[in-house]
Amino acid sequence: MHKEHTLTKNQQIIFDLIDKSSEPMKAYSILFNVQKKGIKAPLQVYRALDKLVEIGKIHKIESRNAFIACHNSSCQVAKATAFSICEICEKVTEISSAGLSKYLANFKDKDGMKYSKYNLEFFGLCKKCR
Amino acid sequence: MHKEHTLTKNQQIIFDLIDKSSEPMKAYSILFNVQKKGIKAPLQVYRALDKLVEIGKIHKIESRNAFIACHNSSCQVAKATAFSICEICEKVTEISSAGLSKYLANFKDKDGMKYSKYNLEFFGLCKKCR
DNA sequence: TACATAGTGTTATATTATAACATTTTAAAT
DNA sequence: ATTTAAAATGTTATAATATAACACTATGTA
Numbered sequence: 001m002h003k004e005h006t007l008t009k010n011q012q013i014i015f016d017l018i019d020k021s022s023e024p025m026k027a028y029s030i031l032f033n034v035q036k037k038g039i040k041a042p043l044q045v046y047r048a049l050d051k052l053v054e055i056g057k058i059h060k061i062e063s064r065n066a067f068i069a070c071h072n073s074s075c076q077v078a079k080a081t082a083f084s085i086c087e088i089c090e091k092v093t094e095i096s097s098a099g100l101s102k103y104l105a106n107f108k109d110k111d112g113m114k115y116s117k118y119n120l121e122f123f124g125l126c127k128k129c130r
Numbered sequence: 131m132h133k134e135h136t137l138t139k140n141q142q143i144i145f146d147l148i149d150k151s152s153e154p155m156k157a158y159s160i161l162f163n164v165q166k167k168g169i170k171a172p173l174q175v176y177r178a179l180d181k182l183v184e185i186g187k188i189h190k191i192e193s194r195n196a197f198i199a200c201h202n203s204s205c206q207v208a209k210a211t212a213f214s215i216c217e218i219c220e221k222v223t224e225i226s227s228a229g230l231s232k233y234l235a236n237f238k239d240k241d242g243m244k245y246s247k248y249n250l251e252f253f254g255l256c257k258k259c260r
Numbered sequence: 261t262a263c264a265t266a267g268t269g270t271t272a273t274a275t276t277a278t279a280a281c282a283t284t285t286t287a288a289a290t
Numbered sequence: 291a292t293t294t295a296a297a298a299t300g301t302t303a304t305a306a307t308a309t310a311a312c313a314c315t316a317t318g319t320a
Contacts, residue, residue, distance in 0.1 A: 008266085008267060008268090008316095009267095009268090010267080010268075011267090026306085026307085027306090027307065027308080028306065028307075040269080040270085041269070041270065041271085042307085042308070042309090043268095043269085043270085043308085043309075043310095044268070044269070044270095046307090046308065046309075047267075047268085048267095051266095051267090062192040062193045062251075063192045063249065065276095065306085065307065065308095084239060084243065084245065093239075095239055096240075097237075097239065097240075100237060103233055104250075107227075107230060107252070109214060109223075109225055109227065109252075110226075110227075111257065113214065113254060113256070113257070114254065115214065115252035115253060115254035116253060116254045116255075117252070117253040117254065118250060118251065118252045118253065119193065119250070119251050119253075120234075120248060120249070120250045120251075121192070121248065121249050121250075122237070122239075122245035122247070122248045123245060123246060123247040123248065123249075124243060124244065124245035124246045124247065125246075126243070127241060127243070138285090138286090138297085138298060138299085139298095139299090140298080140299075141298090156275085156276085157275090157276065157277080158275070158276075170300080170301085171300070171301065171302085172276085172277070172278090173277085173278075173279095173299095173300085173301080173302095174298095174299070174300075174301095176276090176277065176278075177298075177299080178298095181297095181298090195275085195276065195277095195307095
């Protein structure tokens with residue numbers, strides 16, 4: 001469960017936009033969409049994005065440089081994320097699997113190193129595109 | 131095991147550089163380093179990088195926009211990659227765990243979707259930085 | 261109130277990556 | 291050896307992604 005944060009005006013505007021979107025949004029597409037609300041510069045977008053990622057309200061899809069809203073209460077504040085990505089239609093879905101999170105949270109490498117955070121991106125074809 | 135490819139001149143120059151590097155290299159740092167060998171433009175670098183990634187000789191660390199040579203014969207041609215990343219010194223290590231690759235290669239989500247490819251990045255502190 | 265922390269607005273610039281087009285090299289198949 | 295198709299190259303220009311630096315404002319709290 002997310003710790004509750006009161007979002008600031010810019011954060012709220014940008015979160016709402018991403019949350020309503022059915023697909024991951026890129027920073028400059030976000031910028032274009034919020035210009036009518038007074039957010040004019042890339043930095044204003046990136047600062048809000050950084051904060052939203054930090055508090056776990058959104059996630060960055062690293063392989064796509066794009067952002068989606070978090071809909072997974074078990075992804076402890078951006079620390080453990082997993083996504084499936086369709087290589088044709090680019091649909092991205094957050095994976096919510098207790099088994100997977102448990103496996104990865106407990107994974108230790110050969111040196112016995114335990115990790116505080118991970119990001120996993122699966123690629124394949126979604127139902128529609130198969 | 132990698133299918134053997136004969137690298138072209140540019141590919142070989144760029145692979146050698148990355149392979150010798152003890153840390154992931156970024157595209158423009160690569161460019162700077164190979165300019166004395168006649169590779170003058172970003173596109174020449176990116177094309178070689180694309181090909182090297184495609185054939186599995188190097189991997190892209192998505193969260194860092196950087197490239198490392200593959201030292202893991204089990205990462206079937208760029209289809210199944212896992213890395214550990216130190217958040218302080220930025221040291222990146224390719225993870226070679228039969229258990230992990232088996233688990234992820236066989237992972238199916240709720241829709242029974244099976245994936246053809248994945249990339250996993252773990253974050254934490256390396257031995258030195260702890 | 262005063263203080264610290266976080267957020268904002270703005271301009272400029274750095275960094276990462278691709279488009280488009282002409283040419284050359286390579287490998288394989290006659 | 292010659293043709294041919296695919297891959298790679300060289301080049302200029304530009305697109306897309308992201309941060310630096312600085313002045314200022316809002317917010318919470320001691």
